[in-house]
Amino acid sequence: GAVVSQHPSWVICKSGTSVxxxxxxLDFQATTMFWYRQFPKQxxxxxxxxxxxxxxxxxxxxxxxxxxxxxxxxxxxxLTVTSAHPEDSSFYICSAGASSYQETQYxxxxxxxxxx
Amino acid sequence: xKEVEQDPGPLSVPEGAIVSLNCTYSNSAFQYxxxxxxxxxxxxxxxxxxxxxxxxxxxRFTAQVDKSSKYISLFIRDSQPSDSATYLCAxxxxxxxxxxIFGQGTELSVKP
Numbered sequence: 001g002a003v004v005s006q007h008p009s010w011v012i013c014k015s016g017t018s019v020x021x022x023x024x025x026l027d028f029q030a031t032t033m034f035w036y037r038q039f040p041k042q043x044x045x046x047x048x049x050x051x052x053x054x055x056x057x058x059x060x061x062x063x064x065x066x067x068x069x070x071x072x073x074x075x076x077x078x079l080t081v082t083s084a085h086p087e088d089s090s091f092y093i094c095s096a097g098a099s100s101y102q103e104t105q106y107x108x109x110x111x112x113x114x115x116x
Numbered sequence: 117x118k119e120v121e122q123d124p125g126p127l128s129v130p131e132g133a134i135v136s137l138n139c140t141y142s143n144s145a146f147q148y149x150x151x152x153x154x155x156x157x158x159x160x161x162x163x164x165x166x167x168x169x170x171x172x173x174x175x176r177f178t179a180q181v182d183k184s185s186k187y188i189s190l191f192i193r194d195s196q197p198s199d200s201a202t203y204l205c206a207x208x209x210x211x212x213x214x215x216x217i218f219g220q221g222t223e224l225s226v227k228p
Contacts, residue, residue, distance in 0.1 A: 002162075004159075006159075032214050034214075034215070034216075041223075042220075042221075043204060043218045043219065043220045043221050044160070044204070044218050046215060046216075049213065049214065049215065057213075091157070093159050093160070095159075097214055103148040103208040103209075103212070103214060103216070104148070104150060104162060104165055105162075105206075105214075105216055106162060107152070107159035107160045107161070107162075108159050109158055109159045110157070110158060110159045112157065
């Protein structure tokens with residue numbers, strides 16, 4: 001149980017285009033989902049917390065208009081990187097909170113984004 | 117000072133060794149403690165979850181929490197090459213809004 005999927009697993013795009021990443025909880029309902037960014041050899045950096053049916057809460061320094069988050073249902077959250085630039089290239093990982101273990105998060109496999 | 121401190125390693129051990137991974141933290145309100153394993157280019161995988169102080173064992177893995185010392189550990193017995201990965205400690209409390217605070221991660225290599 002507690003499986004989280006992400007799509008796509010990797011994406012290459014041209015500078016200036018927008019990219020949408022989907023995060024789905026496959027076997028449980030997630031009222032809260034989280035989006036992280038990870039650079040090589042570094043830990044996870046929380047970008048935003050997404051609650052179903054409400055606006056996402058962004059961490060300090062994360063541009064809301066750059067990284068659009070939508071949590072339309074209890075099993076789906078999307079992250080859209082708008083007008084992507086090479087510095088947005090990174091590994092993006094989502095996680096979902098599960099009620100089986102309080103405060104525990106289950107992570108998706110990640111999406112590797114390369115902006116040319 | 118970071119809220120959670122974890123030695124980034126890298127840590128290299130021979131196959132069969134006992135591995136000890138540790139994190140210290142400063143926030144006394146933390147009461148949920150987790151260890152995640154992350155293979156290269158993959159998402160983190162939950163290994164162990166512990167609430168408050170105490171020990172928890174699952175197969176070759178043992179998690180220990182000492183809240184009085186603000187210190188948590190993960191022990192891996194009979195380590196295998198397949199255990200080579202980065203291990204992240206994470207913790208949270210009731211006042212964190214569901215957010216996890218992560219350590220930097222320790223890179224472990226188990227040599228055959």
